[in-house]
Amino acid sequence: MGNREDLLAWARRFVDRLEGGTAGCVSFELCHAELILEGEEAMHGTAEDRTLLPEHRAEIAELCAFLDQTPQAVEPALLRGPDGSTRALPPEVYEALMVVVRALSEGKAVTVAPVNTTLTTQEAADLLGVSRPTFVKILDEAEVPYSRPGRHRRVLLADVLEYKEKRRTRRSRGLDELVELTEDSGLYDS
Known part of the structure; x- marks a missing residue:
């Protein structure tokens, strides 16, 4: 994930794999190459907003349990693509994913919304x-x-x-x- 466009494209692919909804409980905002996490219900009015509902609860619960048992690593987490290629996740992206997984495992919806700095x-x-x-x-x-x-x-x-x-x-x-x-x-x- 070398630049902002790669990061945004990756985030959009991540979001596209999950079905969207309308109610937001946790806001996950992309701010250029920086991810800002906020626990607020405010919805932002951009065309790229997506709200994710916890539809695959069993898989999310398993993932959350796995992440809770995973020790804090010195090495960055890796993301494996459908073609088998891997990319190291920057710490802020990993942290954002942790927040998303935890919120979804608690039955909360998550909104992903790009905002300007x-x-x-x-x-x-x-x-x-x-x-x-x-x-x-x-x-x-x-x-x-x-x-x-x-x-x-x-x-x-x-x-x-x-x-x-x-x-x-x-x-x-x-x-x-x-x-x-x-x-x-x-x-x-x-």
Whole structure:
């Protein structure tokens, strides 16, 4: 998988082997040569979106059990084609496949959706699950860097994902502090 086109072609062949559906539970997004994995229900409106349903549950369960028993290897995983040729899988592709297999084995649907690494404010807002005006406020507060190549603001996907992780961490810390405060005041029985 030398370049982006090879990776996209391989991903499309992988997806084409599975039947698509309509409900998404896990999003698996191709971002150029980088794979970003998110556990969100948002569907992206590109023509290349595909949602996979866990139709072959017995085979998926066997594959998941096999992967769970496989030790972490130093060597890259290999993909064998129908003609017998093999290719080494980059670590991010292997990780993406692991996430897909686990989600399908849990009976969840998986959506594969290519996205750009530069986003509009609406695309970034959709990714964060907020309104566009709320995301613009986040930009105005300098929480996410942006550029303005013309009249409209653009943000990098990596910056939006970093903000999303920081927000998740802040929320988690806040909940931990709340539990601690309620335990200290005797309002919460553990």
